[in-house]
Amino acid sequence: MTGEAPTEITLLRTRSLTSVVRQEIERLILTGAIEAGSRLNEQALAARLGVSRGPVREAIRGLERQGLVVTVVNQGSYVRKVSVEEALELYDLRALLTARACEVIAAGPPPGAEARLAALVEEMERAAEADDAPRYYALNLQFHDALMELGSGPRAQRIYADLGNELHLFRRRALVQPEKMRESNAEHAALLAAFRARDPAAARAAGEAHIRGGKRRFAASSPGANSTKPQQTAPGGHDDQESPPQHDPPQPARRRRR
Amino acid sequence: MTGEAPTEITLLRTRSLTSVVRQEIERLILTGAIEAGSRLNEQALAARLGVSRGPVREAIRGLERQGLVVTVVNQGSYVRKVSVEEALELYDLRALLTARACEVIAAGPPPGAEARLAALVEEMERAAEADDAPRYYALNLQFHDALMELGSGPRAQRIYADLGNELHLFRRRALVQPEKMRESNAEHAALLAAFRARDPAAARAAGEAHIRGGKRRFAASSPGANSTKPQQTAPGGHDDQESPPQHDPPQPARRRRR
DNA sequence: GAAGTGCAAATCGTCAACAGTTTGCACCCT
DNA sequence: AGGGTGCAAACTGTTGACGATTTGCACTTC
Known part of the structure; x- marks a missing residue:
């Protein structure tokens, strides 16, 4: 094509894919399209956005630092639930x-x-x-x-x-x-x-x-301010400094498929 | 088990590599081992920490969100310089x-x-x-x-x-x-x-x-509070929302080798 | 001699693949 | 029938590699 408008491709020149992905995931979270507490499936997101898992993972790290998601080691990232x-x-x-x-x-x-x-x-x-x-x-x-x-x-x-x-x-x-x-x-x-x-x-x-x-x-x-304990909050005290005696399954939100 | 001490291998089970890498880079920055304004070479860091570039990049994204580093698209990440x-x-x-x-x-x-x-x-x-x-x-x-x-x-x-x-x-x-x-x-x-x-x-x-x-x-x-302009600050106003009319080389800190 | 241009190396951005772990279902035993 | 165990699928964590862009030096030209 000769007269290309500022399409997605062009945007990629001035803005890292990770940046776009993070903004999109953030939007999905804030608009409720992902609903709090649910799991973020990396490859599903990657497929949905048409990119590889790399940028998605990097984006999630940023969101994690921002406090929008929490990550459990070999389990995945969850949209944070604020008590x-x-x-x-x-x-x-x-x-x-x-x-x-x-x-x-x-x-x-x-x-x-x-x-x-x-x-x-x-x-x-x-x-x-x-x-x-x-x-x-x-x-x-x-x-x-x-x-x-x-x-x-x-x-x-x-x-x-x-x-x-x-x-x-x-x-x-x-x-x-x-x-x-x-x-x-x-x-x-x-x-x-x-x-x-x-x-x-x-x-x-x-x-x-x-x-x-x-x-x-x-x-x-606030709906009764459910008296359950704060349950799932940020992992460590500071962020991820050290969390030895703490490992509770973020929540019984099951994996849905299979 | 036979009585294995909490060696590095064991640690990796409970803590993502990215997490360790980020903590280490953060330490390097805060102790001044990397000195503000300098460039973060991804593969150099990866080699130094004995990991691949993936975790390093993810760690840098976290640091970026934290405000310790700034990233320019096809150029790299720099330790942030606060005015x-x-x-x-x-x-x-x-x-x-x-x-x-x-x-x-x-x-x-x-x-x-x-x-x-x-x-x-x-x-x-x-x-x-x-x-x-x-x-x-x-x-x-x-x-x-x-x-x-x-x-x-x-x-x-x-x-x-x-x-x-x-x-x-x-x-x-x-x-x-x-x-x-x-x-x-x-x-x-x-x-x-x-x-x-x-x-x-x-x-x-x-x-x-x-x-x-x-x-x-x-x-x-403060050393005279150098009257030079704020020069290199966070890219966009909010973070990375949009930064169309702004593209100044972070600083002439040259690449050093070749 | 100074400015402009071209090339090559270095490095970033992205992708695809591999290994390890967790998870959920099915099966077996009591 | 209820509970425990084993297996297989899915997913995450990490790695290595490829293409694209930038950058700095060298060369050419005025």
Whole structure:
């Protein structure tokens, strides 16, 4: 062919296959196409993506470090299952980062920051009135991303994003309920007011309160918070430093075929 | 069995080769044996560790996600070089996490926590008086790890550890100066006092102040904070999402042989 | 003499294959 | 009939090899 468009082949020149594969697997996990707790079959994934097992394995290692999957030695990799306790900690950490970002923004907001945030709050208001939960959800995401972008460095933003992804793994993300949207957006408005007042302490408090509110709403909608033990968490304490006395079958999720 | 000691062979049964390789490469990087900015030669590493290139590549992917190395497509992986700006952000984030941990500890210290921390401060005091910087450094590390362990969840601890590792990449860690040790340990003592007083707010402030003090001491000892641009940082904004208009040779660190 | 061009070596990215381990079913024994 | 054992298939872990790209030196040319 003479006039080749930027097809897949062309993309491979500027981006490693491993990178593409990881992004795709990550997408599959986050959208729930792979569902938490299930096994990642390497050759099945390789076949599905039309590549060899090498890139797939490398991609999985990255995901492992990212906290999305856990791997058992001669057994395979599983999509990580976050327990209630872990999810709550994730909320706490996000609260910490958000609060800090809000503090910074209030101390010296970049030009256009307030207008941008105000516009988002405005749109969320309309979405809430229309009971358009998906739209509210998307806007809310944008709002928080903007918060982190305006008030944090790149490293903090990445941590925040990673925490968000991990949170997705908590058995089917709790959907926002229509009623909660107004409550949530009221907190957004309070945050905005603190920004306008140039009050860092108030902004920090409002930011933390907002995420804690989200945590509370999350905990309330959590399905009973199944009292089973945290069961399958990250292998070692640090990551994989040493794990001598610990070897429990990740879960009885059977291999399905044969 | 006849009584075989846990030799290398035995270890391979319980721990993937990739895991061992990654830990080793990480050690090489953190101890400075590989020095920041230099290239990671895959087959050289493979030969050195006595394995094939596969595990080495997988290990590098993990390190990449961890933020210790950056990879350019058809060129190779480099030990990441953190700029002054990035190092300062890392300090900020550690301050955030430490402050939170201190707050939690002061709110309800686990049994034995205060005694454990007090003992460490005591030892650091003696090390400072003896001008034993290496020992002080090690004890200080223990102290902060203990802080995180006592006042944070596992996820926060891992983030903290990762940030610490990244900080090691800032061109030859600034050594603690004899004089600074007393200053630093005084802050430790203040923290301890806040714990004993069960004053979360004071503990939080003291914790944050301490890390900020460390940041200040670090910035002061920073070699001029070379005013060159951040040059080689993480490729894309988020990680590797998309990086179309960016392709600068990581650095003119030449390939050395031929 | 300096800049541009071409070639060859080194190295990365990817693939296919081999060995070891785990797993699940079927069979056998009690 | 219930439980234990053995075997075979599937899958992971690792290796070696091939093709593609980059890079640095040498040569040519202005």
